[in-house]
Amino acid sequence: MIPKRTLLLSILCAASLSACAQAPDAGDEGRDPAAAPAVEAIETTPGTPEDRARKAIESINPQIRIDSIAAAPLAGFREVIVNGQALYVSDDGKYLLQGSLFDVEAKKDVSQAGVAAVRRKLLAAVPDSERIVFAPANPKYTVTVFTDVECGYCRKLHQDIAEYNKRGIAIEYLAFPRMGLDTPDYREMVSVWCAPDRRKALTDAKDGKRVPTRSCENPVARHYELGQRVGLTGTPMIITEGGVQMPGYLPPDALLSALQQVDASSGAGAGG
Template sequence: MKRYVFALLGAFSLSACAQGTDEAVQAQADPAASAVTAGEDASPGTPAANARNAILSINSQVGIESVADAPLPGFQEVIVSGQVLYVSNDGRYVLQGSLFDAEEKRDLSQAGLSLLRKRLLSEVPEDQRIVFAPANPKYTVSVFTDVECGYCRRLHEEIADYNARGIAIEYLAYPRMGPGSEDFRLMESVWCADDRRKALTDAKSGRRVPSRTCENPVGAHYALGQRAGLTGTPMIVAGDGTQMPGYMPPDALLAALQRLEAEGGGSR
């Protein structure tokens, strides 16, 4: 029995890291980010309360982003650390993994995650992002980026091509090496630069960026990325919260955004 509990606890590892890794990160992040307990106001004995209590009985330190009726009858959908879990209405059973609709040929678990990402990103002011945009963008995507990641650099090398296709790129910081690393400090210097766009381009090109400190959102972006389910960089998120499959060349990203728009989402 214990081995299954430990396996499930592994699903919450990102949340545990986000809460205990570095006090400076938490200070810069949303004060409520590490204490989100959705469903705590639900009446005792309700499916939402049972689901919340079941998750907290496994790991009392996690932040529960949302609790809602699941597409699977008799279950609640619970989002924890950017991951979707399904908890039976009585709180006894917890399922981990994607819920796929064989008839509609789509992953139903992505709907809740998309709504979460859209909400989280809507709370990030534009002046905390580094924006590369054409005059009248047709599409806007948020990109969690790292200055050291190869595909992040490749994406940035093609920034003019994305813009030429009407796609605005709004960068958020996600230094993969984590708080206290040189990578993290470099990204703080980028966000503290007088010309952030130039500093980011220099950093991604391997050119020297003067070390600077200031009040900056790098820690908050890092924590937000974990809450949004980031597993690698670059993480590209469309306007409706849909996560793209990693790096995509300009034409491929444009085609994906056009498909989303035809389905009723993707633009912003």
């Protein structure tokens, strides 16, 4: 596991990996030169609550990445999704609230719907060719798992990969070298993603076996940036097709039960 960052630190670091983690130099072996895309600007109409919310957030960090601005479940506020977390800015741009927004009558956390929608959009942009997939023939559920080759719970999850598959759960791995970029952990994950048989290389790495050093154009740094953007605080991070984050590592039966509960509460079908 990796330590959970405070929300304020997440906000201040959201715009650039270089502010919070040591990024590899442009010439580093195995580094994808397109790994750090430019910050996408959110367009807002001047004078609107959305525009005032954007300006309020950007006053904290002018280069911050905002993924979504929309009406909040709380009257008089806009919901702003930053770094996989929901913030609430008053329509006049003066006040900012952080933390969960709980609907007492409905008895649910209403701050997660917007976050889940952003996660769905971001993960949908990751091509199948970048994922390392372990899946049954006809999966009932598919989850995205940000994984590291060294963390204990990541290894524990992978040891039971056949059991997840037996329960109809497909595991689609993305890379998250928890020690950061330009580290031995990062370079080993590059070697895994550059291997001719990624599934075997990932299994070997998680079993502590040596993986031959390789370099190629690879998505590891992009996945690392994406993990931060969707709010990763520890590995493995398990996300449903609907963008719902599971509460850390779950054994096969527990994950199946959690996915079924998500179905029951959302009514959106398997994996949603």
